[in-house]
Amino acid sequence: MKTQNKSIYDVIISGAGPVGLFLACELALAKCSVLILEKAENPQSPLKQLPFGIRGLSAPTIEALYRRGLLEELELHKQLKNPHQNAKEGAQRQGGHFAGIPFLAVNVDTSQWAYRLPCSTQTNLISEMQEIETVLTRRAESLNVQIRRGHAITDFNQTADEVAVQSGDQSFKAKWLVGCDGSRSVVRKIAGFEFAGTEPEFTGYSVKADIANPEKLSPGRNVTARGMYMQSQPGYVLIQDFDGGAFHHSGNPITLEHIQEVLRRVSNTDVTISTLHIATTWTDRARQTTTYRNRRVLLAGDAAHIHSPLGGQGLNLGLGDAMNLGWKLAATINDKATDGLLDTYYTERHPIGAQVLDWSRAQVAIMKPDPHARALNAIFRDLINTREGATYFAGRVWGINIHYHLGGIHPLVGHSVPNFEFEDGTTIGELMRDGHWTLLDFDKNVLIKTLATEYGNQINFISGQVKEQFGLSVVLIRPDGIIAWASDNEAHENSFRQAIAFWITGVTSEAIDRC
Structure with missing residues (x-):
C-alpha cells in the first residue's frame, strides 16, 4: 500500500x-x-x-x-x-599538478591576481x-x-x-x-x-592493501610506459591502467590477484600484495x-x-x-x-x-602510454616550470580564474568579491552569512542608499571605509559572492536601477548589458 x-x-x-x-x-x-x-x-x-x-x-x-x-x-x-x-620535490612546496606534473608554489606569480587581498581565504586546503x-x-x-x-x-x-x-x-x-x-x-x-x-581511456584503481615490498614502488606520482601509479603513503596506491575502461565496466570482482597483476604491469616491478583491504575502480569517462x-x-x-x-x-x-x-x-x-x-x-x-571536462581530457591525453603523449608531456613539463606557466596552472587548479560573463564594463563584474576588510577588522565575507544581496557603499552615497531601501530586506546595505577599495565607489554583490555590478565613479542612478532590475527581479537580460 x-x-x-x-x-x-x-x-x-x-x-x-x-x-x-x-x-x-x-x-x-x-x-x-x-x-x-x-x-x-x-x-x-x-x-x-x-x-x-x-x-x-x-x-x-x-x-x-x-x-x-x-x-x-x-x-x-x-x-x-x-x-x-x-616527495621528489623535497623541501619545495607543491602547489598542485596537471596530469601528475607538479607546479611549485614558489613559481606562482600571485601579483597577477591584483584583486586578491592579504585577508583573502586560502587558495587550497x-x-x-x-x-x-x-x-x-x-x-x-x-x-x-x-x-x-x-x-x-x-x-x-x-x-x-x-x-x-x-x-x-x-x-x-x-x-x-x-x-x-x-x-x-x-x-x-x-x-x-x-x-x-566521451568514453574512457583507462580504468583507475584506488587500493588499500598490505604490500610486502613497498620499497619497490617509487614515491609520488609515476607516469610509466603502461600507465600511472602513485603510492602516497604505505599501502595506499592509485593506479591508472589504459584499458579503455574495460575492467571498470566488466562487472568482474576486484581481487588481490587482479590488483597485483595490474600494479606489477603498470609499475614494471615484481611488487607483492599480501593482503587486500579495500579497492574501488573509476574511469575518465567525461x-x-x-x-x-x-x-x-x-x-x-x-x-x-x-x-x-x-x-x-x-x-x-x-x-x-x-x-x-x-x-x-x-x-x-x-x-x-x-x-x-x-x-x-x-x-x-x-x-x-x-x-573542467576539457581540463580532465587534456590531462588524460598527455598521460597515455604512447610516444605522442610522452612528447606532449615533456613540453608541458617545460611550460609548467616557468613562472608564467605555473601561474596559469595555479589559476586553473585553484579556481582563481573562474568568472561569469555577466556584461558590465567594470573588470570585477562576474568575479568573486574581494574580501574587503573594514577599519574594525571585519571582512565582507563575514557579513554575508545570511545569504542576502549585499550593497557596499564606500562613498556614503545617499541616492544609492535610497534606491537600495526600495528592495527591503533583500539587500544588506553596508556603508564604510575599507583598507583597500581599488578605487571603487559602489559594489553590488550577489548572495553567492559574485559581483553583479560595480562602479568606480559616483554611481549613475539609471545604471544602478538597471542592474538591480535584472538581478533581483529578472526584468530583462538587456539591462545588465547596458550597465
Missing part, C-alpha cells in the same frame, strides 16, 4: 552528498522548505574517510564555506599535509568527504532541512505546478526536484536529460547534460557532469553548482524573481563544467 505524504515541500533534493546538502542549506537559509531523499541508509563509508575520501578544496569552495560560517568547522586541514605531495558531509549535515539540520536516509527515488512525474516523487511505497510532493544523486543519477535518467560526452533543467527538474553536481577525478575538481565543481543554484531557486520560489533568473543557472554553470 502506498503512503501519501501530505506535505508539499518547496524543494525535494535527491542525494545527501556534499552537493545536495550544501544546496539544501542555501535554500533553507532563504526560508524554503526542503526534503532530502538519500538512498543509502548509513552515511558512513570507508570510501569517504582518509585516505580514499581525501579532497582538495579550491578557492571558490573555500570562499563559499567562509561566507556561510562553515570554514571554521573544518579541522582536518589544520592537522594534515597533502598526502599527494610529491585538504579535507575529506566524511568531514564535509558531517559539517553540512549539521548545518542543514539546524536550518530544519528534513533528511530521509534509505529512501531512493524510484519514479516521479511533474505537472505545471509541482513534482510528485515516488520512493518505494511512499510518495512526496514538491514545487521543484533537484537531482544531486551522482554519476548514475536516477533523476537524470527518469527526466530524460541528454548526457553527451559527460555533461546538454541542459541543467527540464521544467521543474534541475540537476547539480555529478548528476549534471562527470569526469576523471584527476586534479580533484569534481567536488568543487558540484559545490559551485549548489552555491549558484541555491539563491536563484530560492528567489524564484519566494516570488522575488521571474523565471528568467533561474535560466542563468545553466548559462553560467554549464560553461564552467565544460571547461
Whole structure:
C-alpha cells in the first residue's frame, strides 16, 4: 500500500552528498522548505574517510564555506599535509599538478591576481568527504532541512505546478526536484536529460592493501610506459591502467590477484600484495547534460557532469553548482524573481563544467602510454616550470580564474568579491552569512542608499571605509559572492536601477548589458 505524504515541500533534493546538502542549506537559509531523499541508509563509508575520501578544496569552495560560517568547522586541514605531495620535490612546496606534473608554489606569480587581498581565504586546503558531509549535515539540520536516509527515488512525474516523487511505497510532493544523486543519477535518467560526452581511456584503481615490498614502488606520482601509479603513503596506491575502461565496466570482482597483476604491469616491478583491504575502480569517462533543467527538474553536481577525478575538481565543481543554484531557486520560489533568473543557472554553470571536462581530457591525453603523449608531456613539463606557466596552472587548479560573463564594463563584474576588510577588522565575507544581496557603499552615497531601501530586506546595505577599495565607489554583490555590478565613479542612478532590475527581479537580460 502506498503512503501519501501530505506535505508539499518547496524543494525535494535527491542525494545527501556534499552537493545536495550544501544546496539544501542555501535554500533553507532563504526560508524554503526542503526534503532530502538519500538512498543509502548509513552515511558512513570507508570510501569517504582518509585516505580514499581525501579532497582538495579550491578557492571558490573555500570562499563559499567562509561566507556561510562553515570554514571554521573544518579541522582536518589544520592537522594534515597533502598526502599527494610529491616527495621528489623535497623541501619545495607543491602547489598542485596537471596530469601528475607538479607546479611549485614558489613559481606562482600571485601579483597577477591584483584583486586578491592579504585577508583573502586560502587558495587550497585538504579535507575529506566524511568531514564535509558531517559539517553540512549539521548545518542543514539546524536550518530544519528534513533528511530521509534509505529512501531512493524510484519514479516521479511533474505537472505545471509541482513534482510528485515516488520512493518505494511512499510518495512526496514538491514545487521543484533537484537531482544531486551522482554519476548514475536516477533523476537524470527518469527526466530524460541528454548526457553527451566521451568514453574512457583507462580504468583507475584506488587500493588499500598490505604490500610486502613497498620499497619497490617509487614515491609520488609515476607516469610509466603502461600507465600511472602513485603510492602516497604505505599501502595506499592509485593506479591508472589504459584499458579503455574495460575492467571498470566488466562487472568482474576486484581481487588481490587482479590488483597485483595490474600494479606489477603498470609499475614494471615484481611488487607483492599480501593482503587486500579495500579497492574501488573509476574511469575518465567525461559527460555533461546538454541542459541543467527540464521544467521543474534541475540537476547539480555529478548528476549534471562527470569526469576523471584527476586534479580533484569534481567536488568543487558540484559545490559551485549548489552555491549558484541555491539563491536563484530560492528567489524564484519566494516570488522575488521571474523565471528568467533561474535560466542563468545553466548559462553560467554549464560553461564552467565544460571547461573542467576539457581540463580532465587534456590531462588524460598527455598521460597515455604512447610516444605522442610522452612528447606532449615533456613540453608541458617545460611550460609548467616557468613562472608564467605555473601561474596559469595555479589559476586553473585553484579556481582563481573562474568568472561569469555577466556584461558590465567594470573588470570585477562576474568575479568573486574581494574580501574587503573594514577599519574594525571585519571582512565582507563575514557579513554575508545570511545569504542576502549585499550593497557596499564606500562613498556614503545617499541616492544609492535610497534606491537600495526600495528592495527591503533583500539587500544588506553596508556603508564604510575599507583598507583597500581599488578605487571603487559602489559594489553590488550577489548572495553567492559574485559581483553583479560595480562602479568606480559616483554611481549613475539609471545604471544602478538597471542592474538591480535584472538581478533581483529578472526584468530583462538587456539591462545588465547596458550597465
